[in-house]
Amino acid sequence: MMQDSNNKSLSAYQQSYEALRDMILTGTIKQGTKLVEEKLATELGVSRTPIRESIRKLEQEGLIVNKRVVKLSETDLRNTFELRKLLEGHGARSAAAYMSEQEYLALERCVKIGRSGSLEAIMEANKEFHEIIMRASNNTLMIDLFDRMQSVIYLFRQTVVYHNRPFLIDEHQKICEAIGAHDGDTAEQLMKEHLQADLDFCLHQIR
Amino acid sequence: MMQDSNNKSLSAYQQSYEALRDMILTGTIKQGTKLVEEKLATELGVSRTPIRESIRKLEQEGLIVNKRVVKLSETDLRNTFELRKLLEGHGARSAAAYMSEQEYLALERCVKIGRSGSLEAIMEANKEFHEIIMRASNNTLMIDLFDRMQSVIYLFRQTVVYHNRPFLIDEHQKICEAIGAHDGDTAEQLMKEHLQADLDFCLHQIR
DNA sequence: ACTGATTATATTGTATACAAAAATAAATTA
DNA sequence: TAATTTATTTTTGTATACAATATAATCAGT
Incomplete structure (x- = not known):
């Protein structure tokens, strides 16, 4: 009757996939279980x-291993951000x-x-800021990959x-400006530095 | 008794995965089927x-869609090579x-x-040449991704x-030399140019 | 002949049973 | 007691049955 809040004829697979993923992401099931x-x-x-099937899917998203x-691990964090730098650097x-123009306006709105x-x-x-930029790569392969990485990023x-990470919006703004000025080199460079700063912030907190 | 040549206690899944993959890669089942x-x-x-399970796996490798x-498509080809340029450029x-030193010697051997x-x-x-370089990234996330892309690359x-693609070995040698000289900028640049040349060669033949 | 409804068929999704394998516990021996 | 075997239990892999859905075919009515 009310064992599932949203029982609305989604497939059993879809339901259980989402449920399981959320349980992992929220820490209801904790790491290593x-x-x-x-x-x-x-x-x-x-x-x-x-x-x-859910488990298989989550395995390929990197939320389940074995x-x-x-x-x-810290290495996972580094590896993930290294890949992000490539993808999002290219996106920028x-x-x-x-x-x-439309997408650019949306980007500015995110900064605001x-x-x-x-x-x-x-x-x-x-979150949207990064998604918009990634979409601009116009490469579905990269976009899909980026999407699949989101769960792991979220889990980190x-x-x-995270909410008080300093300079985050300033960095976003700089990136936005470089994009607006059609300066690809700078945009890529700034995006990579931004992600590096993010990584450093995470690493600093972990230890 | 002899319906499977290699029936050696591999799991049914593993067997059928490989069989299906090979059928696709060799064109036994043709594209769009x-x-x-x-x-x-x-x-x-x-x-x-x-x-x-095999189908799911092959879906995530990009060999099966729907x-x-x-x-x-040509776009798939472009997207794939664009991603390769990022990954392998970084690898180089x-x-x-x-x-x-050991890996470098193996790399030289590939050129020879x-x-x-x-x-x-x-x-x-x-093939090994590219694998060795990718391994040097020391990023399992990227290496796994690279591996998963191999099927699609093979299918292309x-x-x-392909066997008579001109200058291929020359390009490999230049990359190898740049790596030997510890010149990262050049190695990355040459790798990207190499892959672009590869892409252009493929595109030229397709049309 | 074309369109839309209806039926039949094919295909996938899901549950379940059973066998194979892995993990755990118990028992034996050194 | 520690190490090694042998049972026991748990867990996964695979086959299969059935239900739900999607696809194709048939048939009416215009």
């Missing part, structure tokens, strides 16, 4: 079949060259919200008190 | 369960900075075989008469 198909199945009220919830360069919005709105706008953020 | 689980299952002598064998830069080996050996050495190659 062994996942047992049958246990999850009864817990989520479905059979093992959709659970299995039937265990991933334990993110492309944005400087090809971004539409970053300065004036509620905490919730700020977090959302900052859970470990870190 | 709708894949039906049950048909494949009886064909490969297993149940639908491992077939399903239960159909992918039809690689890292190689110039950090590659071990490229000049003197049999056609088969040359193809293999050229099937469309193209």
